[in-house]
Amino acid sequence: MNGIYKIIEKRKIWFTISLIIIAVGIFTMATKGLEYGLDFKGGTVVEINIGGTFNKNDVDSIIKKYSDNFQSTKTNEHSVTIKSTNLSNNNVSSIVKAIKSKYKKSSLTSQNNIGASIGKEARVNAIEAIIVAICAMFIYIGIRFELSFGIAAIIGLIHNVLVMLSVYAVLRVSIDSSFIAAALTVIGYSVHDTIVVFDRIRENQKYMRREDPELIADASVTQTLARSINTVLTVVITLTSVYILVPSVRNFSEPILVGIISGCYSSICIASPSWVLIKKHLAKSKKLKAVEDKTN
Structure with a gap:
């Protein structure tokens, strides 16, 4: 098929880029910790x-x-x-x-x-809120689509949260309640963007049943790529304007700006390739089980 971008076959590049960013962030968090705002530190x-x-x-x-x-x-x-x-x-x-x-x-x-104790409680509640949101998204996508889509979406969501934390850790930007609100907003946006791609994959599976999952994913990403980029550009332009012109909400617009860009990247370059790998692994396991059943 002509005109299809080979996104999936370059997954090692995308995974490496993300791993480097996250590894640098984790190293910074391990050595210097995170800069907590008053909401979490007191x-x-x-x-x-x-x-x-x-x-x-x-x-x-x-x-x-x-x-x-x-x-x-x-x-x-x-x-x-x-x-x-x-x-x-x-x-x-x-x-x-x-x-x-x-x-x-x-x-x-x-x-x-x-007080410091109130800040610690707020920190725990914030982590719980993010975990609950991710679990709820997994259940929703798993029911609406299938397990492989749910796992791939969760990988993308965790990727987004880790990238946001890594950027904040490296740049030494303080994390407060605005960051958590922004993170939850980004999770919702990222899942929406990922679902658009997954919905197209599900549709294409009906017409490309004998094709390799990698080709199906590439075709689906190609068909939704313009929409994803145009959507994120409009949001980025708006958030950039708010960041520059409305200083009082920078603590909220800044993490959303990072998360929206990361979310668009993950839905195309992380979640979709992850779905292909999971799909191939499940197909391979199914074949091995069939062979074992025949042997027995």
Whole structure:
């Protein structure tokens, strides 16, 4: 068949690329660990109403005098949110006074202290949420399609989560509740993209029954490739615009951006080749069992 991209036969290249990224990420996590945000590590979240327009760099320079480890976000034109793991109540008071001396109308809007035990509980709950989501996806795909599709989809999902964690570990970006929400969003998007390819594979199996699974998968990926790329490009353009123009939601848009690109890649280059390998393994096992039955 002409015009079919040979994606599956190059699976060793795709698998190697993913393994290198994940291996570097795992090594970084093993040696340096992950950078956890306040939601998972504990700390202080302070919101200050400046009372008018302000220069964020000026506010950051004030905060640096009292904390060497903080994140500040311009919530809107008149407010700033400060997150830090080492801010005492006295430091918060000093920051508010210093900002108020520069911006007369400023005032403390809220102050929340997150304990380490609460952060640990949130971390455990986040991991459980991702595991439950992956298991639910496996059951759904296994029922709607067949076991081989379900296993391949789970491989793709785990791949996406590991790639996201690896990128965050290497770049030393903090992981918080926004990351978990983004990860669950990416899992849903990735499964949707994978199901589109798997649905085409299932359809093509009806008309290509005697063909090799590799050829069926290549034909299906080729037929859905333009749709997958166009879809991910529109999402990437939107997320990039949000990332640049809306700083307050960068903690959410950043992991989604990484995950969407990884999800498109995995549905084409990881999940589909994995389905072929599983399908061939099951067919081989079936033949061996048939031979053994005949021998006995």
